Amino acid sequence: MAPYAVGIVQLDCGVRLPGMIRGVKSEEIQVGMPLIVDFEPALAPSSQRRGSYYFRPAT
């Protein structure tokens, strides 16, 4: 999976979350760029499915 980009993203309500940033080249990521959150299932170490999230450009 590596290399992948991670960052700290502030939601409109003020909450900050860490997460992967996908759908944009790493060198094109800018501090302050607008992102939206997306959801996907992930496999936990216990082999149970749980929800996860990531960020991608708003456009």
Add this chain to the structure above:
Amino acid sequence: LASIVSAGLSRFGKLDGLSSREIFAEAAAEAFERCPHLDRKQVQALFLGQMSDAFEKQAHTAPLMLEWAGLGGSTAVRVENACASSGTALRLGVMAIMSRMFDIVMVGGVEKMTHLQSADITGILAKAADSPFEQWNGITFPGLYALMAVAHMRRYGTTEEQLAAVAVKNHSNGSRNPKAHVQKPITIEEVLSSRVIAWPLKLYDCSLVTDGASCLVLTRPELARKFTDTPVHIIGSGQGHDTLGLFDRDDLTSLKAAKVAAREAFEMAACGPSEVDVAEVHDCFTIAEIMAYEDLGFCSPGEGGLMVQEGLTNLGGKIPVNTSGGLKSKGHPVGATGAAQAYEIFLQLTNSAGRRQVSGAQVGLTHNIGGSGSTAVVNIYRRGD
């Protein structure tokens, strides 16, 4: 507060075929050899730092190490504060002495890590971050410190060359330490051209996965002379905490926990950063050492990169930092690191540090960080004569 009368350190490195109990026994043996007036059976309590029982699948290690160190005590406690476990254990030892419940206690730490695969080790260490948010999103410890490095570079103009200068200095110091894991000097070019782990941090910006153990014997200051002519007094001790998750903090260029711990320790010691002659700081990644200079007040915020670049923290510089080689070169057996830092300061303040001795050192400092700065322990020491 309390006095260190002896200290021991195992070899640091990839100790194949040894288990943590044998490694801790090796550290304890040095402490008792160093202090012939002290009998193992006089030690009344053990405070042991160890981060994870997942490395060896062995829990309940405090009584195990009490047994393997041959101590007489009937009180053994394991302390877990991630990479600040034995820094915290040292503070508990100070409290135990000050409480007068015990006259002589051992504090120390141990970790056996290198027998596991790199991905498993990374996974165990990542439990010390905010697991559901950070570990789950693929943010490892190199990733967390990389976020701090990016913020520091962006705000202050800190450069990758300045980060590399920390690694070069600490490897140079480690080459003078016969117990260090990697005793090999490196160059700025080697650091800059090493493979990227989490940009801007490269392989040589990261500390080592190491096996090792450390210990110190503490007593009340008025009893110290019974055991040694050269005690080292702990004159200030501070601890601080911050959010477990890095993402919950307002400032990524500094560790609030370290600043809180430093303020408490300096106030207790009634001295300031300019009086420190030698320091061991938590260089888990090169950016962490630069932030440590700033958080401890060795320089102003944003000047840490310049401080290392100008050689002010080299051996022979204004304030030598990580004379042992630090986590970077001596190695980072996580649970053992805090007490191992105090071991180095004990050597420096008893004029026993050999080829890396800081001449005339009177006051020393240790700075031990857990996680991405969720825990910090700062202790200040003065030589006893």
